[in-house]
Amino acid sequence: MTKVKVFTNILKANENIAQKNRDIFDKNKVYTINLMSSPGSGKTSLLERTIDLIKNELRVAVLEGDLQTDNDAQRIEKYGIPVVQINTNGACHLDANMVESVLESFNFKEIDLFVIENVGNLVCPASFELGEHDKVVMVSIPEGDDKPIKYPVMFRKAKVLLVNKIDLLPYTNFNMSKIKKDAMSINPEIKIFEISCRTGEGLDIWVDWLKEQVRKKFTG
Amino acid sequence: MTKVKVFTNILKANENIAQKNRDIFDKNKVYTINLMSSPGSGKTSLLERTIDLIKNELRVAVLEGDLQTDNDAQRIEKYGIPVVQINTNGACHLDANMVESVLESFNFKEIDLFVIENVGNLVCPASFELGEHDKVVMVSIPEGDDKPIKYPVMFRKAKVLLVNKIDLLPYTNFNMSKIKKDAMSINPEIKIFEISCRTGEGLDIWVDWLKEQVRKKFTG
Numbered sequence: 001m002t003k004v005k006v007f008t009n010i011l012k013a014n015e016n017i018a019q020k021n022r023d024i025f026d027k028n029k030v031y032t033i034n035l036m037s038s039p040g041s042g043k044t045s046l047l048e049r050t051i052d053l054i055k056n057e058l059r060v061a062v063l064e065g066d067l068q069t070d071n072d073a074q075r076i077e078k079y080g081i082p083v084v085q086i087n088t089n090g091a092c093h094l095d096a097n098m099v100e101s102v103l104e105s106f107n108f109k110e111i112d113l114f115v116i117e118n119v120g121n122l123v124c125p126a127s128f129e130l131g132e133h134d135k136v137v138m139v140s141i142p143e144g145d146d147k148p149i150k151y152p153v154m155f156r157k158a159k160v161l162l163v164n165k166i167d168l169l170p171y172t173n174f175n176m177s178k179i180k181k182d183a184m185s186i187n188p189e190i191k192i193f194e195i196s197c198r199t200g201e202g203l204d205i206w207v208d209w210l211k212e213q214v215r216k217k218f219t220g
Numbered sequence: 221m222t223k224v225k226v227f228t229n230i231l232k233a234n235e236n237i238a239q240k241n242r243d244i245f246d247k248n249k250v251y252t253i254n255l256m257s258s259p260g261s262g263k264t265s266l267l268e269r270t271i272d273l274i275k276n277e278l279r280v281a282v283l284e285g286d287l288q289t290d291n292d293a294q295r296i297e298k299y300g301i302p303v304v305q306i307n308t309n310g311a312c313h314l315d316a317n318m319v320e321s322v323l324e325s326f327n328f329k330e331i332d333l334f335v336i337e338n339v340g341n342l343v344c345p346a347s348f349e350l351g352e353h354d355k356v357v358m359v360s361i362p363e364g365d366d367k368p369i370k371y372p373v374m375f376r377k378a379k380v381l382l383v384n385k386i387d388l389l390p391y392t393n394f395n396m397s398k399i400k401k402d403a404m405s406i407n408p409e410i411k412i413f414e415i416s417c418r419t420g421e422g423l424d425i426w427v428d429w430l431k432e433q434v435r436k437k438f439t440g
Contacts, residue, residue, distance in 0.1 A: 038258045039342045039371060040363025067343065069370055090373060092312065092343035120370070121343050122259050123287065123312035142362035142385060143260025150289055150340070151259060153310060165362060168391055 014128055017096035021103065021131025028108035029218040032116065034132035036154060038147075039120030041140040042164040044072045045197035047115060051079045053207045058112040058214060063102065065094040065119045072117065082106055093125040094118050100131075112214050122147065126154040133217065134159040141165040141172055145179040152186050160191045162206065167196040234348055237316035241323065241351025248328035249438040252336065254350050256374060257358035258367075259340030262384040264292045265417035266358065267335060271299045273427045278332040278434060283322065285314040285339045292337065302326055313345040314338050320351075332434050342367065346374040353437065354379040361385040361392055365399040372406050380411045382426065387416040 025032045035043050044064075051060055061082040064073045073085035084102045086094065099116065106114070116132060118125040126135075137158040139147045142165060148155045155161065161183050163176070176194070183190050191209065195202035245252045255263050264284075271280055281302040284293045293305035304325045306318050319336065326334070336352060338345040346355075357378040359367045362385060368375045375381065381403050383396070396414070403410050411429065415422035 038260065038340070038363075039367055040258065040359075067371055067373075071366060071370065090343075090347075092341070119343065120258070121312070121341060123310075123339070123341050124344065127310075139260075140362060142360060142388065143258075146291060147259055150291065151287055153287075168362065168388065171388055171391060 011127060014096045017100050018129035018131040021096055021100055022133070024103060024108065025114065025131060025133070028111070030108050030111050030114045031214045031217045032114040032132045032134075034116050034118060034125070034130050034135045035138065036118045036122070036125045036135065036158075037120065037138035037140075038122045038143060041120070041138045041143065042197045043117050043120070043138060044075055046138065046162065046164065046195075047076060047117060048079070049197050049200065049203055050115075050207060050210070051076070051081060053203060054113070054210065055079065055081065057211065059110055060113045060115065061106055061111045063099065063114070063116045065098070065117060067091070067119060082111070088119060092119060092121050092123075093128050094130055095128045096130050113210065122151045122154055126157055134213070136160045136162060138162040138164050139179070141168045141174045145175045145182075148179060148182040148186055155183050155186045155190065158187065158190060160193065160209070163192065163194045164197055166194050166201060167199050231347060234316045237320050238349035238351040241316055241320055242353070244323060244328065245334065245351060245353070248331070250328050250331050250334050251434045251437045252334040252352045252354075254336050254338060254345070254352035254355045255358070256338045256342070256345045256355065256378075257340065257360075258342045258363060261340070261358045261360040261363065262417045263337050263340070263358060264295055266382065266384065266415075267296055267337060268299070269417050269420065269423050270335075270427060270430070271296070271301060273423060274333070274430065275299065275301065277431065279330055280333045280335065281326055281331045283319065283334070283336045285318070285337060287311070287339060302331070308339060312339060312341050312343075313348050314350055315348045316350050333430065342371045342374055346377055354433070356380045356382060358382040358384050359399070361388045361394045365395045365402075368399060368402040368406055375403050375406045375410065378407065378410060380413065380429070383412065383414045384417055386414050386421060387419050 062076050064085045070085040076083040084105050135158045193206045282296050284305045290305040293303050296303040304322045355378045413426045
């Protein structure tokens with residue numbers, strides 16, 4: 001009972017800070033997504049591919065969240081866009097306060113799309129608003145088609161489900177119809193894109209959707 | 221500061237209960253492992269294969285931890301061994317108290333090996349002792365070879381690293397030498413087994429190791 005109360009208070013305090021972050025994004029007309037998945041689903045690979053496809057049209061910046069290392073930020077830095085790495089030192093998710101603490105490193109007047117790559121974890125990040133406009137969850141083929149029903153919170157809150165590594169479909173017993181049906185039973189509004197960050201398949205549709213969100217968000 | 225203190229107190233209380241659980245295992249000569257990985261690495265498949273290989277020699281029982289559903293327990297039940305499912309209702313790991321609450325469902329006098337399959341999560345479960353004798357962490361090929369350096373806590377505490385889905389090696393750029401080197405730099409004592417729960421490759425060595433631990437634990 002006490003534990004629940006502590007957690008509720010933490011979440012409430014977090015949401016207040018998240019709203020302040022969101023105000024900064026709104027004021028500067030920056031569309032912000034919170035990208036979440038298990039470790040190794042391909043979040044950073046998605047960012048690499050997406051930046052490559054989008055950088056001539058939109059100004060992108062990235063915030064990387066990891067327990068340790070700045071490997072992911074180093075991968076993104078090669079694309080010549082603004083990137084900041086947060087190391088949580090063991091904490092299993094980003095929170096609004098961590099994000100707030102690095103926002104002044106970015107010049108949001110010169111950014112259209114801000115992507116926050118959360119810590120690899122299909123559970124905890126779902127509970128902590130960072131100030132994003134939309135949540136994007138990624139699952140990869142080798143993880144199996146049962147993830148939505150086993151980890152429903154993340155899928156309930158996501159605007160988009162990316163099913164990555166479809167190049168590995170022939171080598172698994174993954175059932176694409178099942179994951180789509182399960183995800184939509186939890187969240188009927190969820191958009192689902194089948195992609196491979198390895199081969200590039202499906203990424204054009206994802207990138208078109210992303211560009212549309214940026215346009216819609218601040219041009220009405 | 222306050223948050224850290226709460227967490228420390230929670231961990232301390234958890235360890236006290238874990239020790240009581242361990243006393244029950246010891247008294248009944250039951251070797252207990254805590255099996256952890258990201259979602260979809262193949263924990264339940266490993267259990268299915270292991271039970272099949274070991275059930276004529278050892279009496280096995282399983283405790284399944286999941287956020288939702290009893291899918292995993294249903295899979296194990298088919299093998300005709302004792303299995304209990306805990307649903308954490310959103311909590312991202314098992315704790316000693318949850319385990320303690322279901323121990324009376326098992327007749328430990330008739331069990332040699334007790335496997336606790338934790339919630340799929342490469343971060344949080346590492347911090348919560350359940351009363352197990354050893355921790356086993358699993359990573360699968362499609363997750364990538366960078367998991368030990370990015371999620372070191374889990375690897376530091378594990379007795380064994382299982383590298384699963386080696387049948388997918390030809391379709392990825394996974395570097396087996398790198399993951400071994402990284403895991404051993406974090407934990408020089410860690411045992412590493414390369415396995416495929418799909419093809420069965422490597423499982424004989426894992427099962428031999430497991431049988432040896434059961435023998436060593438209670439026959440000296």
